């Protein structure tokens with residue numbers, strides 16, 4: 061099996077290109093490249109001189125004008141981004157990089173959305189416990205490569221501000237086996253030195269291990285599904301016709317994907333069937349992996365992300381990444397990209413916390429619904445010259461839009477506008493109603509003494525019953541102990557632990573605790589539900605699964621948590637909903653039967669000047685997958701040439717991929733037309 065180096069920037073696509081192999085017909089290709097190189101050269105220089113580049117496209121007055129008038133009720137920006145989740149911050153920081161004056165407004169007092177961090181202090185130490193509220197399992201971040209979020213950090217120039225710890229796996233506890241059975245726990249080890257296959261053998265037998273090896277070879281071989289899933293870098297995507305230019309070099313790669321496209325976009329079970337993966341353990345394993353990625357089993361998870369993840373886990377030297385300082389370091393790197401001084405020594409953008417958007421400013425623009433800005437809950441109107449990007453989930457966005465049209469003063473000509481604007485809003489509502497969602501979470505955040513715990517304790521653990529359906533309520537509990545990597549996240553002698561039931565909580569059990577008795581999508585200030593006995597009882601009952609899972613890893617965890625100096629914070633689906641402003645506390649969209657992530661909306665909405673980014677847009681949840689859409693939004697308001705320049709200056713993607721793509725096309729044509737007459741060198 062060829063060694064795939066897909067996370068290495070210099071080996072993008074796992075293909076190298078020896079120029080000496082070009083012959084005959086490739087001369088045309090070289091001429092094209094010369095033209096392209098010239099264009100890139102001009103673009104790079106245009107980009108490196110932002111003041112001159114921008115001077116030609118926008119009036120000089122705008123580059124020096126102070127848009128934001130502090131403490132005023134009306135402000136003017138180029139782009140307004142609603143929400144500072146990773147999606148919103150990615151889009152906002154890219155806009156700022158392009159020289160657009162960008163304001164990101166966030167309702168919470170911490171940036172990061174579901175990936176925000178928070179602190180708690182105990183009575184015995186001044187040093188706080190620092191908790192990640194959501195994600196902690198990342199890959200493809202510590203080096204340049206195909207990870208879309210890493211590409212954003214490279215583009216905005218802040219990837220070096222994060223120190224990554226790399227590690228090689230996590231523990232899985234199968235509660236179907238008695239605790240003293242050696243098969244009750246096993247470890248996924250990344251890389252391809254055979255350690256993982258050995259673990260399968262010990263857990264499920266030699267036949268399972270051999271079947272897995274065969275399947276992995278078929279998936280990860282040259283031109284296999286895994287490689288195909290990485291061929292188009294998200295950084296090249298745009299949501300407009302400019303995509304014809306930025307994607308041009310990848311059209312050839314599209315051809316290379318060929319019939320595999322259908323498999324990649326279908327359920328992962330189809331790939332398992334095609335490559336004859338029938339063993340019970342192996343199928344359960346991929347159900348688990350799919351669920352960890354999408355909140356759905358393999359039958360409902362698209363093959364592309366699972367195929368992509370196989371590379372991240374099983375390529376030679378594969379590692380997982382954790383940012384020192386916790387997830388907040390990643391969030392701060394994005395914020396830094398947004399707020400750093402760029403053109404004319406003026407900060408490109410601003411992040412404003414505790415700023416809840418109450419409604420969009422909508423109008424009828426020549427028969428089309430148009431968004432011209434937003435209004436905050438304190439009444440401040442923020443006008444956007446280029447447009448608004450909404451990072452709030454689609455369900456919340458639909459409610460915000462509905463709230464926007466009931467305000468009569470927005471409509472200049474009521475009779476005419478109401479129809480156009482409200483029918484566009486209704487369209488978004490229809491889209492939101494049609495989108496199914498995965499479940500919610502119970503969380504427990506602990507700060508406990510670390511004395512006597514094994515020194516080789518892993519950071520990440522999954523506890524589940526492999527005999528049961530992976531999607532069963534409270535079956536899978538995910539645990540992370542990031543102080544294993546970064547002891548500064550807790551007072552000396554303590555660990556911080558985050559455990560959560562993975563997207564399997566039924567929100568219906570919590571609905572009736574809300575004032576309205578249901579979630580209407582408008583998440584304003586907290587209600588009184590926390591004080592009710594009923595709430596407390598349900599909370600205790602639901603936390604039990606988390607404690608039991610934690611006891612598999614640290615048997616005396618409850619006793620440690622009760623010691624003086626420890627911290628225990630429990631979050632319910634209502635907590636998840638309130639702090640993260642997630643409708644019904646959901647993990648995200650869950651395409652129903654017969655549908656897949658391709659049915660999710662893209663960045664465009666039926667309203668001119670309003671784009672959507674975040675995990676309710678294609679292709680759904682997960683940090684490394686969906687930020688392609690956030691990137692689209694970031695590129696949207698800038699001319700193609702600046703986008704191309706970014707591609708070339710950051711990744712040299714365009715040039716290299718023209719070379720690899722063209723070579724591969726030439727290679728395939730030769731094979732197809734005449735296998736015997738094809739120049740032998742090109743077949744090598």
Ligand SMILES: Cc1cc2nc3c(=O)[nH]c(=O)nc-3n(C[C@H](O)[C@H](O)[C@H](O)COP(=O)(O)OP(=O)(O)OC[C@H]3O[C@@H](n4cnc5c(N)ncnc54)[C@H](O)[C@@H]3O)c2cc1C
Nearest residue numbers: 143145146147167173174195196197417452674675682683
């Ligand atoms: C518990 C958990 C664990 C996860 N683990 C992993 C993992 O290990 N690896 C991985 O890759 N992915 C993981 N994910 C998925 C990933 O973290 C998310 O898909 C991603 O972070 C979502 O980002 P987002 O920007 O789309 O949305 P969000 O994070 O939801 O951000 C939206 C933001 O908009 C703000 N907002 C909403 N409405 C308004 C308003 N009216 N005014 C102002 N602001 C508003 C919200 O406050 C929020 O900050 C996990 C998710 C969760 C919940």
